[in-house]
Amino acid sequence: MRFTDWATRVLLISLMFAALIVVLLIGRATKLHNNPITYHTSNPRVTAWSQYPQAQFQSAKSLEKKSQYVLKSPIKINKKPIARFVTTQAFAQYRPNYQVASVDPSNYGERYTQDVNGVTLNNQPIIVLHETGYSASSAINFFQVAHTDESVQASYHALIKLDGTVVYLVPPEKRAFGAANSVFDGSEGVETVQTNPNLPASVNNFAYHASLETPPDSYDSSSQQTHSGYTEAQYNSLAWLIAQSQVPDDRITTHHLVDRSGKKVDPINFDGNKFLDLLNTYRQVRPIYRVNK
Template sequence: MLITTVIILIGGRVQLQTNKQITSDLSSESAAWSPVNVPQQSTEQKEKLQSFSKSSVKITPSPKPKVQLESTNSQGGKSTSIPQYSFQTTQAFKEYRPGYEIALAHPNNYGDRYSTDINGVSVNNQAIIVLHETSGSASSAINTFQAPHEDDSRQVSYHALVKLDGTIVYIVPPEKRAFGAANSVFDGPNGSETVQTNSNLAPSVNNFAYHVSLETPPEGRNEQPTHIGYTDAQYYSLAWLIAQSSVPDERITTHKAVDRSGQKNDPRSFDFDKFFRLLHSFRQPIS
């Protein structure tokens, strides 16, 4: 399960050297799902995914922090303990095989997850999953993520993107921090959760979020509040991807729900009932 940490519009690269970076040891232990674990169809594909999971920016190893199942609220204080969740995938999950691609974001469009905020306060939030939509085509979003952006306020990325045909595009390794939400807060059973990691940017959920986006249908690439919705293939692939995580239903949210700018409304026309039916058919809780 992701404990301390484990999609687009504005994010930021953390530059403060006073923050303690979460080590690769913790990341490999806590990443709930990794592209490497996806069922492979060939040795070549497996090697590509293993290379993807290692193609992240280099970090300086630091002592592995002690992991505790606690969350921190927006004021940095400890809130109630978070229960552990375990799931097992089903036969339906094993029978579904979505296609996939790898399109690694430019290194300055994602970064490391942190174990402390800008004030040196330890943060240990349980992971959330934030759902988005691209607003434009998948290729346009990927081009944006792969373009270098030196300005912190323009650095953007998702961890993964689901195309209209159900193809999953892996963009940022799950143990890394994608820049999927700017000024954002997750309101859940443990109160308001957010982490500020850059004094020049508003607090956000990025440090403990896994960002997944759905490609917007051509008919919906406008500013209307709704559109025709997403394809069945997208719902199946999204549920299949998330079924590999230990993130509980109540910590799966949307960009619109976490946004505090009042400007984000994605994913529009998302059918949560349909999504959760599929998710529950792909994974079941372990007692």
């Protein structure tokens, strides 16, 4: 066999292998694209500087003590940073499963820097707690459907399933549509923002919305005003999630408290004291020390 013939055959075989690899990679990418929900038990940790909770993907190999020194945005009094929340060893030891689910773009938007009247917005973040009303899957399915009617568009930033799985839905830097006609009445006074001239003002522009999956005994109830309550895993995962934020306790509220439609009662049977006890287990306040010059 001449050398040129041998070289030609080797080249053709190499091209066939390259083409096969490209086809396999395209097939894998297509499969991932067509699957909107991914399931995980561990992944490299993602840490971001933000006042809102971030998508925290706990690694089974993460160092427990490392979490104690994750500093995020500062707590401010009179606009001067005095302390930060830092996560604890208990936070590092608790590793909930998580899912990432896509949400149709019609069901969330950007956070505005000005309201409908052009007034600059500077609201500090709040966290609003919800419950789904029905199963977690039904809520996720609703969020994944496009809605042209702005009055029915809805979403959360995150959802906690009955088994404690954290479902990340809308990125924290985006505006989830979790509370329509709503107002937060806090230490700074009444806060609400109107971003759409055709809809009532709401807290959505400065809120992070986290929801608990409703227990099944409430699904067929003639009056959805009560149910058996949330699981221990849900309380732990919710506290773990919120511990990643710089939102103080007095700016954590419920859908029922911010609602101005008179129709929202969630989260029903929520044990606020249990939640705050767990939250204070997963994060602590650390003063910021300054050197006087």
